[in-house]
């Protein structure tokens with residue numbers, strides 16, 4: 283069973299394994315150190331305490347195993363973005379789709395948003411499938427600067443009630 287919960291500092295040792303291997307090939311491109319994992323969790327906890335709240339971050343758990351992270355960010359009063367990353371040995375079981383659907387529900391209820399956007403690297407079609415299964419529609423591309431130059435990321439959107 284997959285569940286979402288807030289991260290705590292005790293979760294830091296699990297993060298470097300999540301941010302490694304295939305999971306970072308089309309995202310950050312960089313492995314995460316333990317110090318950076320602590321910083322990341324601290325930053326997430328600080329942002330969770332802000333009013334109005336602009337960021338929600340959850341750990342994705344399979345049973346008791348922390349297998350990934352998913353975040354929701356408010357970009358305007360009514361529009362937000364989601365992003366996610368799963369440890370590469372847990373891919374292919376529908377876990378990311380399950381997590382994305384949960385976060386869509388939070389976005390349109392608790393967070394009071396009415397539009398969500400998300401993007402993924404063009405060479406990472408699995409992420410596009412996750413978004414499509416969570417109800418998103420591809421709306422075009424958005425150029426992003428990466429270590430290898432400018433890349434046209436695939437851009438998706440979902441309107442509340444769509």
Ligand SMILES: CC(C)(COP(=O)(O)OP(=O)(O)OC[C@H]1O[C@@H](n2cnc3c(N)ncnc32)[C@H](O)[C@@H]1OP(=O)(O)O)[C@@H](O)C(=O)NCCC(=O)NCCS
Nearest residue numbers: 305365366367368373374375376377378379407408409411
């Ligand atoms: C994208 C990611 C989260 C997917 O996690 P996951 O738990 O394996 O996803 P799911 O099992 O819910 O769904 C994956 C879907 O992609 C499909 N898929 C997998 N590899 C694929 C490929 N190479 N081409 C096309 N579709 C692919 C699967 O078949 C599945 O679709 P289906 O249910 O219709 O068969 C994971 O690969 C990841 O962490 N990638 C790196 C981080 C990232 O890219 N994040 C997105 C940016 S926000």
